[in-house]
Amino acid sequence: MSEDDQTTTACDDIHHLEQQRRENREKIAALGLDPYGLRYDGALSLAGAAARYDEAADVAHQAGVAARKQAQKDHPGAAEPDLPVVTDGRPRVRVAGRVVLHRDNGKLVWINLRDETCESFQIAVSKRECDEAGFGVAKVTDLGDIIAAEGPLMRTKAGEITVWAESVRPMSKCLVPPPEKRAGLSDVETRYRQRYVDLWATPESMRVFRLRSELMSAARRHLEAAGFMEVETPMLQAQAGGAAARPFITHMNALDIELYLRIAPELYLKRLLVGGMRRVFEVNRNFRNEGLDKQHNPEFTMIELYEAYGDMESVMGVTENLVRELARVAATAQGAEGLTLPFGELEIDYARPFERVAYGELFERALGFPMSDTSRVRARAEELGLRVRDEKGVELDDVFVVNEVFEAVAEGSLDHARPTFITHYPSKLSPLTRPNRDDPAVADRADLFIGGMEIAPHYTELNDPDVQASKFREQLAGIDDEESTFRNFDEDFVRALKVGMPPAGGMGLGVDRVVMLLCNQRTIRDVVLFPLMRPEA
RNA sequence: GCCUCCCUAGCUCAAUCGGUAGAGCAGCUGACUCUUAAUCAGCGGGUUGAAGGUUCGAGUCCUUCGGGGGGUACCA
Numbered sequence: 001m002s003e004d005d006q007t008t009t010a011c012d013d014i015h016h017l018e019q020q021r022r023e024n025r026e027k028i029a030a031l032g033l034d035p036y037g038l039r040y041d042g043a044l045s046l047a048g049a050a051a052r053y054d055e056a057a058d059v060a061h062q063a064g065v066a067a068r069k070q071a072q073k074d075h076p077g078a079a080e081p082d083l084p085v086v087t088d089g090r091p092r093v094r095v096a097g098r099v100v101l102h103r104d105n106g107k108l109v110w111i112n113l114r115d116e117t118c119e120s121f122q123i124a125v126s127k128r129e130c131d132e133a134g135f136g137v138a139k140v141t142d143l144g145d146i147i148a149a150e151g152p153l154m155r156t157k158a159g160e161i162t163v164w165a166e167s168v169r170p171m172s173k174c175l176v177p178p179p180e181k182r183a184g185l186s187d188v189e190t191r192y193r194q195r196y197v198d199l200w201a202t203p204e205s206m207r208v209f210r211l212r213s214e215l216m217s218a219a220r221r222h223l224e225a226a227g228f229m230e231v232e233t234p235m236l237q238a239q240a241g242g243a244a245a246r247p248f249i250t251h252m253n254a255l256d257i258e259l260y261l262r263i264a265p266e267l268y269l270k271r272l273l274v275g276g277m278r279r280v281f282e283v284n285r286n287f288r289n290e291g292l293d294k295q296h297n298p299e300f301t302m303i304e305l306y307e308a309y310g311d312m313e314s315v316m317g318v319t320e321n322l323v324r325e326l327a328r329v330a331a332t333a334q335g336a337e338g339l340t341l342p343f344g345e346l347e348i349d350y351a352r353p354f355e356r357v358a359y360g361e362l363f364e365r366a367l368g369f370p371m372s373d374t375s376r377v378r379a380r381a382e383e384l385g386l387r388v389r390d391e392k393g394v395e396l397d398d399v400f401v402v403n404e405v406f407e408a409v410a411e412g413s414l415d416h417a418r419p420t421f422i423t424h425y426p427s428k429l430s431p432l433t434r435p436n437r438d439d440p441a442v443a444d445r446a447d448l449f450i451g452g453m454e455i456a457p458h459y460t461e462l463n464d465p466d467v468q469a470s471k472f473r474e475q476l477a478g479i480d481d482e483e484s485t486f487r488n489f490d491e492d493f494v495r496a497l498k499v500g501m502p503p504a505g506g507m508g509l510g511v512d513r514v515v516m517l518l519c520n521q522r523t524i525r526d527v528v529l530f531p532l533m534r535p536e537a
Numbered sequence: 538g539c540c541u542c543c544c545u546a547g548c549u550c551a552a553u554c555g556g557u558a559g560a561g562c563a564g565c566u567g568a569c570u571c572u573u574a575a576u577c578a579g580c581g582g583g584u585u586g587a588a589g590g591u592u593c594g595a596g597u598c599c600u601u602c603g604g605g606g607g608g609u610a611c612c613a
Contacts, residue, residue: 015547016547016564017547017564020564021564101573101574103572103575104569105572107570108569108572110571122573126570128570129570142563158572158573162571176547177548177564178548178563179549180550181548181562183550183561186548187544187548188605192605244612246611290611291538291612293607293608425613430613433613445613
């Protein structure tokens with residue numbers, strides 16, 4: 001088969017709408033311009049351009065034009081020097097963006113551009129005032145093309161701030177027909193798979209990701225101001241520790257070893273405390289080989305932090321301040337009054353001090369009997385159809401049954417509009433957590449819940465190497481299911497603790513979920529730019 | 538993993554009991570120098586996610602497969 005044949009065959013497969021756009025691309029080239037554009041210096045954001053509009057200059061210019069027209073009418077055939085001079089003090093700007101509307105009136109073409117700052121910004125391209133090539137470009141521009149324009153800022157009769165183009169330049173051709181101009185892109189699969197289309201075609205989507213970016217930089221600023229240092233620790237780990245989750249496995253060729261994508265940065269961050277870093281945080285991507293739903297993406301972002309010489313309580317304060325600061329940033333960005341932000345049906349109040357309630361207290365309040373009343377707990381669990389025995393049919397320990405009931409009933413009974421720390425978890429539920437000094441049955445752990453979602457667990461960290469070693473051992477001994485395959489005894493971590501880790505508080509904030517809350521998005525996929533999807537067939 | 542719903546033109550959606558697949562937007566041709574989802578006149582556009590099956594006849598009913606949504610499970 002010759003090359004020509006291949007080209008022909010390929011073209012036959014091209015959809016007629018794409019073919020049409022390819023022809024329009026040729027028409028741009030025929031004007032002597034590169035459809036894929038050149039560097040374009042000095043282009044303002046569309047919002048920035050609109051802000052430059054000068055009412056007085058525009059009015060003065062219009063008056064000048066009117067006076068000149070009047071003079072031409074009054075003195076037909078008057079020589080040029082005798083006519084009033086029109087002074088044009090209107091600011092001239094350069095703009096660029098994606099074409100979202102195109103109205104061709106013959107010798108005057110109206111085009112609306114969009115960029116990340118502005119949904120729609122109008123330019124007018126007139127055959128009389130625009131350069132010839134620019135007018136030609138405007139005539140063959142398709143929806144979705146990226147173009148740039150330069151000209152004075154004026155306001156139309158209908159009152160819309162507009163660039164009256166003196167030149168138009170092609171920046172890039174869009175060969176793919178864009179979504180419907182009004183209804184937009186509603187197919188969620190396409191929105192996630194082709195985020196590049198979603199971002200320009202769905203202003204709400206752009207808004208969310210711009211806000212997410214602002215929140216991340218605000219979080220860094222806030223933590224740095226609070227004396228925390230940002231660090232980066234390994235994502236490829238020989239042992240996946242710091243959480244109980246199934247890891248992703250990969251292989252390193254050079255060393256011929258199995259490596260795991262990290263499930264948590266915890267054990268490395270604690271090593272840094274041993275080394276002498278006092279307050280550290282990592283904005284960390286974690287990978288957990290588990291199911292996906294509205295609150296879980298297999299890779300997700302956490303802000304994990306540790307404070308030497310602190311404890312669970314001190315870190316709860318750090319978290320509360322951080323979350324409140326992020327709420328403030330989100331409120332400002334969204335023009336909200338105060339610190340109450342909507343999340344679905346809820347109005348979540350971030351201003352008031354976060355609620356605190358003990359696990360047992362919440363249990364009793366929600367169920368009407370104490371969790372120590374194990375017969376009633378078991379009865380209720382059976383009633384609710386909850387898991388009371390393991391896969392082999394062996395009855396679960398009381399505390400796990402209590403927790404089943406707790407998660408089914410008590411967590412849901414929280415006031416979701418009020419950020420709440422649940423404290424005093426039973427030790428047995430958090431086997432790796434340090435038991436409370438005054439009451440060893442209680443773990444030094446506090447979980448922040450907002451909007452019905454678990455947002456951030458807090459711990460007073462274990463720093464006794466012998467206790468840590470025995471907890472590793474317990475974890476390995478007790479279980480022989482699939483999960484335990486990935487649990488391991490981290491010898492080096494115990495060695496680090498033997499060197500001596502100061503007492504510390506630690507916390508891991510689920511960033512994606514916080515962004516969901518603050519951007520009022522109900523699914524994690526709407527706050528992750530490229531959520532994991534099954535590969536296209 | 539299990540349950541359930543969805544997949545129709547480039548996009549957003551219709552199609553009654555199983556009876557000739559339609560509309561708006563976008564596109565094409567023409568008109569138009571202050572439009573606003575511009576307007577006006579005309580035109581084209583489909584392997585109904587895929588493959589089987591039932592039927593005289595399938596977008597519609599059945600089976601399998603693919604992709605997606607929701608729920609559920611796993612998830613310190």
